[in-house]
Amino acid sequence: MRVVVVDDNDVWRPSLVTALRSRGIEVVADTSDGRELLRLLDGPPRRAVDVAVLDLRLPPTWSDEGIALATELRRAYGRIGVIILSGYEHDVQLHYATQALSDLSGHGGVGYLFKDRVSRDSLREAVQRVAAGRVVVDPTFSREAAEEYRTQRSRTQDVSEREVEVLNLLVQGLTNKEIADTLYLSIPVIERHLTRIFRLLLPTDEGEQPGGARRDNRRVLTVLEWLRRTGRLV
Amino acid sequence: MAATGDPTAELLYLRSRLAELTAIRAAERLALERTREHFRRDLHDGLQQTIAAARMDLDGLRDLATSAEARAAVAELGGKLTLALRQVHGLSSGADPPELRFGLKPAIDRTLAHLRLDGECRVTGSDLGGLTLPVYHIVRESLTNVYKHARARTVQVDVALGGNAIDVAVRDDGVGGATEPAAGGIRGMRDRVGELGGTFELCSHPGAGTLVGATIPLLAS
Numbered sequence: 001m002r003v004v005v006v007d008d009n010d011v012w013r014p015s016l017v018t019a020l021r022s023r024g025i026e027v028v029a030d031t032s033d034g035r036e037l038l039r040l041l042d043g044p045p046r047r048a049v050d051v052a053v054l055d056l057r058l059p060p061t062w063s064d065e066g067i068a069l070a071t072e073l074r075r076a077y078g079r080i081g082v083i084i085l086s087g088y089e090h091d092v093q094l095h096y097a098t099q100a101l102s103d104l105s106g107h108g109g110v111g112y113l114f115k116d117r118v119s120r121d122s123l124r125e126a127v128q129r130v131a132a133g134r135v136v137v138d139p140t141f142s143r144e145a146a147e148e149y150r151t152q153r154s155r156t157q158d159v160s161e162r163e164v165e166v167l168n169l170l171v172q173g174l175t176n177k178e179i180a181d182t183l184y185l186s187i188p189v190i191e192r193h194l195t196r197i198f199r200l201l202l203p204t205d206e207g208e209q210p211g212g213a214r215r216d217n218r219r220v221l222t223v224l225e226w227l228r229r230t231g232r233l234v
Numbered sequence: 235m236a237a238t239g240d241p242t243a244e245l246l247y248l249r250s251r252l253a254e255l256t257a258i259r260a261a262e263r264l265a266l267e268r269t270r271e272h273f274r275r276d277l278h279d280g281l282q283q284t285i286a287a288a289r290m291d292l293d294g295l296r297d298l299a300t301s302a303e304a305r306a307a308v309a310e311l312g313g314k315l316t317l318a319l320r321q322v323h324g325l326s327s328g329a330d331p332p333e334l335r336f337g338l339k340p341a342i343d344r345t346l347a348h349l350r351l352d353g354e355c356r357v358t359g360s361d362l363g364g365l366t367l368p369v370y371h372i373v374r375e376s377l378t379n380v381y382k383h384a385r386a387r388t389v390q391v392d393v394a395l396g397g398n399a400i401d402v403a404v405r406d407d408g409v410g411g412a413t414e415p416a417a418g419g420i421r422g423m424r425d426r427v428g429e430l431g432g433t434f435e436l437c438s439h440p441g442a443g444t445l446v447g448a449t450i451p452l453l454a455s
Contacts, residue, residue, distance in 0.1 A: 015286075
């Protein structure tokens with residue numbers, strides 16, 4: 001597994017690099033600057049990269065340059081996985097997570113995680129899932145969404161407690177099999193739950209399309225719709 | 235000095251002095267808002283990430299901890315770092331409303347959604363600078379009033395940045411008849427707009443909805 005890291009915080013970045021290396025992930029470049037990364041990747045030897053781990057806020061404006069850099073990396077290097085790491089900032093986090101998922105999904109894996117919530121193990125899992133083309137969102141989002149859902153139950157279409165559990169795991173990038181194993185249920189049961197979840201949360205044409213090319217897209221749309229519908233997003 | 239004994243001159247002096255003090259107060263408020271924004275940024279970009287890095291390093295120590303005592307010590311330290319992060323979150327949420335970070339309109343839309351109001355928000359003109367926060371406060375206060383009292387079907391928020399001033403208007407089609415008690419929220423808005431050198435208007439006839447309007451001059455800065 002080959003990873004690049006861009007983060008302008010000189011205290012955090014070395015800790016992140018050490019953490020990745022401790023889990024057997026090769027960090028082929030780490031820099032504080034997106035331009036420099038593009039230069040490094042461009043020059044010889046050309047290095048294949050599986051996943052880019054990018055800070056959300058980078059110079060010059062420290063707003064969402066990480067997402068812009070990811071878009072640029074995708075343009076230059078195709079389906080590279082992207083994990084956006086952000087400090088935990090109540091309220092703005094969902095805005096940027098949505099932006100990252102909307103802008104970056106569909107052309108490779110994408111993750112949105114918080115610096116102060118990841119551990120070395122959860123980071124390794126996220127890198128692997130994103131490299132495999134999946135979508136990984138910090139479980140906090142999903143938990144918050146579920147709490148909101150419970151307080152606003154009357155407003156939301158009826159999603160059962162079990163379906164909330166399935167959604168929580170879907171948001172963390174688990175496959176159907178992994179969801180089934182976690183909940184001690186069979187894969188067909190999980191598939192049935194997901195079919196109902198897609199039907200409840202997605203517009204008809206997306207929800208009812210079985211399998212195929214739009215499958216990943218459907219999962220991302222579901223995550224976004226779930227967060228939006230439970231009132232966490234405008 | 236204006237102590238000339240001439241009442242007109244005295245009045246003029248007092249007026250200009252009042253305007254001066256009002257301007258100073260407005261500038262102080264803006265300075266305070268900027269300080270809060272810096273404080274928030276320092277917390278997020280500095281302290282929070284330093285503690286997060288320490289937590290990540292501690293994970294490495296956990297890998298090496300073989301004895302039960304060492305593992306317990308690592309867990310203890312991890313718990314304290316997590317607590318420190320939670321305390322940092324608490325500090326930063328006490329500063330400026332973070333939703334303003336990506337602009338006034340999303341923040342107003344969000345307020346509309348939170349209050350479950352059927353409303354529309356139009357913001358024309360780009361960066362309101364230091365006036366973003368006061369404008370947001372006025373709109374939020376007005377929308378809270380609509381939610382609490384107006385029984386309105388729809389509400390319309392307009393924020394327009396002109397050459398010399400910002401116009402803010404919040405209109406609803408509710409029951410109207412709003413009054414302005416001396417210590418209430420509406421009086422608070424009026425005072426605040428006054429401090430910023432602007433004018434404030436409340437128009438609320440029973441049965442004819444309510445309009446809260448404010449015009450705030452742009453500071454030459």
